[in-house]
Amino acid sequence: MTETADKTANTRVRVEALIGELVDNGDLDSLVHLARLVGAAQDALTDDMVGRLAGLAGDSLDMLDRVNRSGVIRALPAIAAMVDNGDLERITHLARLLGSAEDALTDDMIGRLAGLAGDGLALLDRITRSDGIPRLLGLIERVEVQDALAALLEALATSRSEQREPTSGGLGEMLRLARDPQTHEALRFMVNLTGHLNKR
Numbered sequence: 001m002t003e004t005a006d007k008t009a010n011t012r013v014r015v016e017a018l019i020g021e022l023v024d025n026g027d028l029d030s031l032v033h034l035a036r037l038v039g040a041a042q043d044a045l046t047d048d049m050v051g052r053l054a055g056l057a058g059d060s061l062d063m064l065d066r067v068n069r070s071g072v073i074r075a076l077p078a079i080a081a082m083v084d085n086g087d088l089e090r091i092t093h094l095a096r097l098l099g100s101a102e103d104a105l106t107d108d109m110i111g112r113l114a115g116l117a118g119d120g121l122a123l124l125d126r127i128t129r130s131d132g133i134p135r136l137l138g139l140i141e142r143v144e145v146q147d148a149l150a151a152l153l154e155a156l157a158t159s160r161s162e163q164r165e166p167t168s169g170g171l172g173e174m175l176r177l178a179r180d181p182q183t184h185e186a187l188r189f190m191v192n193l194t195g196h197l198n199k200r
Helices: 002-025 027-044 047-070 072-085 087-104 107-129 132-141 143-161 171-179 181-199
Strands: none
Touching: 002 027, 072 087, 132 143, 171 181
8 A cells, every 4th residue: 555655646746747847838828728729629610510521531541542552652753853943834834825725726726727637647648658759758868869959959049149241142142152161061961861851
């Protein structure tokens, strides 16, 4: 009996010391206010509100479980990096732009765009079925053809930029042109080109 009484007395002393410490540092007042707040919340809560809060808590836990199982947590570093470098903001602006474009499109515009897309796909199908297009692409890939096309375009640009004085015309001018070596080179080139075209 003496040991039990001593333990009880020691416990009472410790509790009194703790209560005194709570009173000294103001924690007891905070606990009283918290108890009053909890009591007021209990008085204000109806059975319907308690049911809704319990349902909300259950739905929140279910959503948290789904998020955890879906592996979204692994995507958080990538999302944080997108936030840091501004990519997420750009994606948001792009989504807003697409939403505005979708709102601005009328049914007639959508029909025309769909028709244009269909015509484009049909044209692309014709191009891919044609035998000439692969040959043309093969020719364009050759270095000598690229050089010839570049030389032709440069010659066209240069000849248009040069301003020549108008000729006087007449038979004398034609004879002078016939004696010009560049005329002979041009005629020879045209004859060679015509011969190659005839072979094809």
